[in-house]
Amino acid sequence: MTLFDFIQLFAKIAVVLGFALTSVPFLVWFERRGSAWMQGRVGPNRVGPFGLLQSVADVLKLFTKESFIPGHVNKFFYVLAPVIALAAPVGALMVIPFGSHVIVFGQKIVLQIAEIDSGLIFLLAFAGLEVYPVILGGWASHNKYTVLGSLRGSSQMVSYEISMGMSILSMLIIYGTFNLQEMVFWQSEKIFGFIPYWGVVVNPIGALIFFIAIFAETNRLPFDLPEGDSEIVGGYHIEYGAMKFGMFFLAEYVAMVMASALISTMFFGGFGLLPGFASLVEFVGTFTSGSPETVQNIQAVFEFVSLLLKVGFFLFVFVWVRWTLPRFRFDQLMDLGWKILFPLSFVNLIVIILVSHFFVK
Amino acid sequence: MATKTVNVSKPYTWSEKIYLLAIVQGLLITLKHFINGFFLRKHNTIMYPEVRREYSDRFRGAHFISIDRNKTENCTACYLCQTVCPAECITIVAGERESAHNPDGVKKEKQPVKFDIDALRCCFCGFCEEACPKDAIKLSGKYEMAITSREEAKYDLVYLKREVKGRG
Structure with a gap:
């Protein structure tokens, strides 16, 4: 590995991690203020401009608290759980392409940290790890509430992983590749010249199932069964305090960012330019020398902005849905997962297989 | 049927x-x-400490005793409010007003030596206000009655004679 490779890899990691982690305080702020706006309240607005520093204050408080480990816990797994919780979604982010490529010093840099052909499998493997912190944290805490919470959480996540996997399979059959970069290029065409040929247009049922399943995977409302203030107190992280709780909290939001990035890559054209951005790239290009490299770099910037806008939209939807829908009862959750989404995704998969085998060459 | x-x-x-x-x-x-x-x-919602809600004039808040232009209380210690009070939170000790402190002549011969209201017992029904023949005891619009000790809930004459503009 040359020095240039090392620097460009480091820069890419810095960009992705930077955006993923710095978006969390803003997300927490938005969750609180957005919920306030949706409920006709004002929300936290005392700390900093518009209350933006509220999450900074919260994190400072978590940092300065004593890092207490209760005496009755299994220390190794107790400490391991929040680490996995944070590492899994961050690892999954590594294969999300955030632009086609830029050309620096005549060298082509693909804007994806891990350029692996089995990108989606890698991503699913890391996303699947998100079950472990729930189980480990709940079990290692030696507490009835945490065990109940982790049981509920793990059974929910495992159930919804099936329908999620089915809808991903149907998209794999359509795209014919595991490589996320190629998936995005597949979606870059247009129907009749103006409708983007996104995965959601090709396979709307799969997109809907995936969208519902991803809510269950990230433990967000309406599927936030691992936590339940009224019946199991805090769920699997009751026994956690200070920054170990902060890591669970951070992980939830990083998982949201990862899920939004995944759904925009698989179903909404990923870093593909939003409608109207292509002319914007040309417009900006007229102010430069117009060499192919500069145009490519400008396009990469706008591709990155497109992905950010799409991810931002889905993050908004996550918050929006949370403050709209009441939560499911556990049996309703299992009914939805096993009796509706599972058969629906299965039928959808078979239809996609048949259509792609007989009608698409 | x-x-x-x-x-x-x-x-x-x-x-x-x-x-x-x-x-x-x-x-x-x-x-x-x-x-x-x-x-x-x-x-x-409103930004509470900076912005306050407007309440009706009929709002029954913390008690006060109205005073005349000489800063003398209008109360003549007739015990009507103490009698009517369903919560029995008013305790009056009556006394004679010295003529030197009685600039309005014979109008106010009696005065309350002690006038205690236990705000923790009070149910803010407003009966005392209705019973009072001198319009002395009144309920103001003040609704911030948080206290840090039980003793502060005992409103004495000094507190009750505070100047209240309008309905406070």
Whole structure:
């Protein structure tokens, strides 16, 4: 590995991690203020401009608290759980392409940290790890509430992983590749010249199932069964305090960012330019020398902005849905997962297989 | 007459069963509220310590005893309020007003030596206000009555004779 490779890899990691982690305080702020706006309240607005520093204050408080480990816990797994919780979604982010490529010093840099052909499998493997912190944290805490919470959480996540996997399979059959970069290029065409040929247009049922399943995977409302203030107190992280709780909290939001990035890559054209951005790239290009490299770099910037806008939209939807829908009862959750989404995704998969085998060459 | 039982529950229609339409409707409602809050800055709550709600003049808050232009209390210690009080929170000790302190002549021969109201017992019914022949005891519009000890809940004459503008 040359020095240039090392620097460009480091820069890419810095960009992705930077955006993923710095978006969390803003997300927490938005969750609180957005919920306030949706409920006709004002929300936290005392700390900093518009209350933006509220999450900074919260994190400072978590940092300065004593890092207490209760005496009755299994220390190794107790400490391991929040680490996995944070590492899994961050690892999954590594294969999300955030632009086609830029050309620096005549060298082509693909804007994806891990350029692996089995990108989606890698991503699913890391996303699947998100079950472990729930189980480990709940079990290692030696507490009835945490065990109940982790049981509920793990059974929910495992159930919804099936329908999620089915809808991903149907998209794999359509795209014919595991490589996320190629998936995005597949979606870059247009129907009749103006409708983007996104995965959601090709396979709307799969997109809907995936969208519902991803809510269950990230433990967000309406599927936030691992936590339940009224019946199991805090769920699997009751026994956690200070920054170990902060890591669970951070992980939830990083998982949201990862899920939004995944759904925009698989179903909404990923870093593909939003409608109207292509002319914007040309417009900006007229102010430069117009060499192919500069145009490519400008396009990469706008591709990155497109992905950010799409991810931002889905993050908004996550918050929006949370403050709209009441939560499911556990049996309703299992009914939805096993009796509706599972058969629906299965039928959808078979239809996609048949259509792609007989009608698409 | 025999009672007829009617079952008014209807089975869900197909579109109601898949919930998605209802979810979209709900999302649109919250989006409307979000736009109201975010862009139009319409809130149902207020920024309390800086902004206060306007209450009706009939609001019954902390008690006060009205005073005349000489800063003498209007109360003549007639015990009417103490008698009518259903919570028995008023304790009056009556005394004679010295003529030197009686600039209005014979109007106020008696005065309360002690006038204690136990605000923790008070149910803010306003009967004392209605019973008072001199319009002396009144309930102001003051609603911030938080205290840090039980002793502070005992309103004495000094506190009650505070100057209250209008209904406070």
